[in-house]
Amino acid sequence: MIDWWDLALRLGIVLVAFLVLPLLVGQLEHKAMAHMQARVGPMYAGGFHGWAQLVADGVKFVQKEDVVPAAADRSVFKLAPAVALLPYLVVLVAIPIAPDGAASSLDVSLFFVLAVMSVGVLGSLMAGWSSANKYSLLGGLRVAAQLVSYELPFVLAAVSVAMAAGSLSLTGIVAAWNPWWLLWQLPAMVVFFVAGLAELQRPPFDMPVADAEIIFGPYTEYTGIRFALFLLAEYAGIVVLASLTTVLFLGGWQGPWSDQLGWLWTLLKTAVVSFLVIWLRVAYPRMREDQLQTLAWKGLVPLVLFQLVITTVGVVAL
Amino acid sequence: MSDGYSAYLSSYVPVLAILVLGIGLVAGILSGNRLLRPSRPTAQKLLTYECGVDPVGSGWAQMHVRYYIFAYLYVVFAVDAVFLFPWATVFEQLGWITVGEMGVFIGIIAIGLAYAWRKGVLTWT
Numbered sequence: 261m262i263d264w265w266d267l268a269l270r271l272g273i274v275l276v277a278f279l280v281l282p283l284l285v286g287q288l289e290h291k292a293m294a295h296m297q298a299r300v301g302p303m304y305a306g307g308f309h310g311w312a313q314l315v316a317d318g319v320k321f322v323q324k325e326d327v328v329p330a331a332a333d334r335s336v337f338k339l340a341p342a343v344a345l346l347p348y349l350v351v352l353v354a355i356p357i358a359p360d361g362a363a364s365s366l367d368v369s370l371f372f373v374l375a376v377m378s379v380g381v382l383g384s385l386m387a388g389w390s391s392a393n394k395y396s397l398l399g400g401l402r403v404a405a406q407l408v409s410y411e412l413p414f415v416l417a418a419v420s421v422a423m424a425a426g427s428l429s430l431t432g433i434v435a436a437w438n439p440w441w442l443l444w445q446l447p448a449m450v451v452f453f454v455a456g457l458a459e460l461q462r463p464p465f466d467m468p469v470a471d472a473e474i475i476f477g478p479y480t481e482y483t484g485i486r487f488a489l490f491l492l493a494e495y496a497g498i499v500v501l502a503s504l505t506t507v508l509f510l511g512g513w514q515g516p517w518s519d520q521l522g523w524l525w526t527l528l529k530t531a532v533v534s535f536l537v538i539w540l541r542v543a544y545p546r547m548r549e550d551q552l553q554t555l556a557w558k559g560l561v562p563l564v565l566f567q568l569v570i571t572t573v574g575v576v577a578l
Numbered sequence: 579m580s581d582g583y584s585a586y587l588s589s590y591v592p593v594l595a596i597l598v599l600g601i602g603l604v605a606g607i608l609s610g611n612r613l614l615r616p617s618r619p620t621a622q623k624l625l626t627y628e629c630g631v632d633p634v635g636s637g638w639a640q641m642h643v644r645y646y647i648f649a650y651l652y653v654v655f656a657v658d659a660v661f662l663f664p665w666a667t668v669f670e671q672l673g674w675i676t677v678g679e680m681g682v683f684i685g686i687i688a689i690g691l692a693y694a695w696r697k698g699v700l701t702w703t
Contacts, residue, residue, distance in 0.1 A: 353593055
């Protein structure tokens with residue numbers, strides 16, 4: 261029934277991708293930001309452009325003392341980084357990089373991915389509440405406010421694609437994709453990407469960790485490897501958001517010679533979207549809390565409802 | 579057990595497997611860290627960090643949850659989204675009648691959002 265060797269190979273690839281791609285995005289972020297802002301940062305480790313700095317940071321994180329504040333809710337505090345990180349690993353199982361390139365053949369993979377992705381935010385909430393720190397608590401509440409506002413446009417934009425493709429399977433959605441969608445589903449793509457950025461708490465939506473106001477939000481009390489796990493979760497989140505945007509809106513593996521090179525197209529498009537995420541961090545200042553809510557409820561939600569109408573008319577009338 | 583049902587269940591095997599792998603991965607990282615790190619807790623180090631000033635009162639302070647109206651709106655719309663997903667896969671065959679029905683359903687909720695907007699509850703207070 262199940263080909264165990266095939267499954268082991270696919271899971272191995274998922275695990276390697278999960279450990280390597282976020283680091284590549286992290287490295288890209290260091291270097292792209294450095295050059296965009298004309299301040300190069302550490303350039304010595306490893307020789308060429310300071311490429312080994314990330315490795316050195318990792319070695320440092322592993323050796324750091326693990327401090328749990330005396331006032332904190334110990335077990336929840338220690339569990340939170342794992343809760344923040346693991347959903348992004350589980351999501352990768354359902355993302356197809358080629359026509360037969362997903363580790364799991366779930367037929368409702370779109371629904372599955374959306375459901376699992378929103379679990380990650382719980383990690384930040386747990387961290388914010390269990391730290392017993394006023395700044396962490398403020399950060400945690402901001403995370404919650406951001407979640408309830410942006411989850412909705414995020415999900416509705418995904419519904420629009422499911423309607424266009426007539427399928428809830430990510431593989432089925434890419435198979436149904438054609439270049440005309442770039443125009444037809446453009447508002448949904450913008451909404452999905454922006455709301456996804458907000459769910460990852462990436463700049464310009466990084467109010468929950470605003471370092472100039474509330475130290476580092478929910479992660480203020482974290483040190484060493486647990487802090488590193490939260491950072492890894494952030495970059496894994498970028499990879500997942502970029503690959504989902506690719507699969508839903510940019511045609512995934514579709515492109516010239518997609519029979520052989522489909523996986524390369526998926527990776528390439530994911531890399532471009534990841535770069536966009538980094539670019540936005542450099543280009544835009546942080547939004548204020550009320551601006552965040554206004555953008556979600558008065559901008560994105562009406563826009564995505566309008567998109568649902570366009571999609572419905574497109575499918576039924578054409 | 580029928581074939582369809584067991585195929586359905588087996589599509590979740592990779593999910594279960596990766597979850598177990600992931601828990602193992604995090605446990606491995608944390609126990610590796612346990613072997614490598616020092617542990618010298620002091621009272622100062624374990625104090626809650628609030629910019630170097632000794633914390634006043636408990637960290638679980640009472641505060642005004644300003645966005646509870648947003649949370650209500652979210653719950654209403656989230657329920658609506660759950661109905662949209664199964665509908666999205668079949669409405670092409672069922673045609674305009676079902677589109678009209680869904681339009682009424684979402685329309686009522688959209689009017690609710692417009693009402694909340696008009697009443698000014700979408701303004702951060």
